[in-house]
Amino acid sequence: MRRHTPVLKRTVLTRSAPARAAIGRTALAAVAIALAAGCTAPSPGDAKSPARPSSAATPSKAPGASADTVTDGTPSTLPPSGSASGSPSGTPSGTSDKPGGVLMREGTENEQVRELQARLRQIGHFHRSPTAFYGSMTSKAVGTFQKKNGLPETGTVDGATWRTLTGASRKPTADELRPSTTNELDKPDSRCLKGRVLCISKESRTLAWMIDGKVVAAMDVRFGSENTPTREGTFNVGWKAKEWTSTIYHTSMPYAMFFSGGQAVHYSADFAARGYNGASHGCVNVRDKKKLAQVFDQVQKGDKVVVHW
Numbered sequence: 251m252r253r254h255t256p257v258l259k260r261t262v263l264t265r266s267a268p269a270r271a272a273i274g275r276t277a278l279a280a281v282a283i284a285l286a287a288g289c290t291a292p293s294p295g296d297a298k299s300p301a302r303p304s305s306a307a308t309p310s311k312a313p314g315a316s317a318d319t320v321t322d323g324t325p326s327t328l329p330p331s332g333s334a335s336g337s338p339s340g341t342p343s344g345t346s347d348k349p350g351g352v353l354m355r356e357g358t359e360n361e362q363v364r365e366l367q368a369r370l371r372q373i374g375h376f377h378r379s380p381t382a383f384y385g386s387m388t389s390k391a392v393g394t395f396q397k398k399n400g401l402p403e404t405g406t407v408d409g410a411t412w413r414t415l416t417g418a419s420r421k422p423t424a425d426e427l428r429p430s431t432t433n434e435l436d437k438p439d440s441r442c443l444k445g446r447v448l449c450i451s452k453e454s455r456t457l458a459w460m461i462d463g464k465v466v467a468a469m470d471v472r473f474g475s476e477n478t479p480t481r482e483g484t485f486n487v488g489w490k491a492k493e494w495t496s497t498i499y500h501t502s503m504p505y506a507m508f509f510s511g512g513q514a515v516h517y518s519a520d521f522a523a524r525g526y527n528g529a530s531h532g533c534v535n536v537r538d539k540k541k542l543a544q545v546f547d548q549v550q551k552g553d554k555v556v557v558h559w
Contacts, residue, residue, distance in 0.1 A: 351409060359384065360382060363382050380431070389406070392404075398412055438460065447555070449558075456470060456471060466545075469536050472526055478529075486553065491508075497529065513534070
């Protein structure tokens with residue numbers, strides 16, 4: 251499929267000499283930042299990398315955004331009064347369980363919302379890590395659940411909705427309430443079910459370290475941009491380096507595990523700081539340094555690496 255590049259109209263402005271000098275200094279600073287990125291190249295706006303034909307982009311975190319905006323894309327603004335608060339599995343204090351009484355709605359933030367999201371996730375209606383904040387994505391998931399179960403599709407949680415949901419799900423475990431990854435783990439590719447494998451999904455943007463089909467550790471990852479894509483396929487760890495500096499971009503690549511030429515799984519400080527508002531130059535970036543360090547110690551030269559959609 252031919253990719254069409256939008257044509258940008260150029261507006262010519264007349265600027266004074268001091269203004270042109272200031273602009274020149276700003277441009278040089280931007281270039282310096284780009285070069286400092288190493289295996290993590292800044293991308294315009296909200297980087298949707300890697301691109302996949304006919305696939306919707308996953309919501310990503312903007313610089314400075316809180317955890318709730320990663321999940322719901324809604325500002326963390328509580329209602330001016332009467333916001334719910336209470337313990338999981340119970341009716342929040344200050345609310346009514348009578349017919350029509352609202353227990354949770356957009357803007358509510360408490361542990362009951364975290365349980366709500368975890369229960370919805372169990373039954374396939376919520377596909378992000380629970381945040382305890384009730385935003386637009388949570389409202390949509392509740393509405394879908396209500397429609398499926400013959401309830402009024404309000405997008406808010408009343409007593410009837412909560413009772414139906416608790417009856418259709420089980421009490422979430424600690425890991426379900428606070429999963430190891432922000433992104434939901436993808437179903438493992440068939441090539442990942444035997445042996446020692448770094449199973450990397452572009453669809454869910456996750457890496458699962460697996461041994462004989464069991465997930466030992468999991469973490470969020472990001473990939474190369476459209477111009478520098480991360481290669482897909484089955485590879486092997488060729489060599490490892492606890493401390494490594496890119497010979498091309500001259501930046502640090504801690505806990506690097508090289509699997510395809512210069513492409514490696516490694517920790518990225520840029521990913522940790524900016525999230526998905528950037529991309530690598532082909533490497534698989536990890537933002538959880540502690541978790542990657544533990545996996546790095548376990549992975550051996552020759553272990554399989556599978557990069558798939």
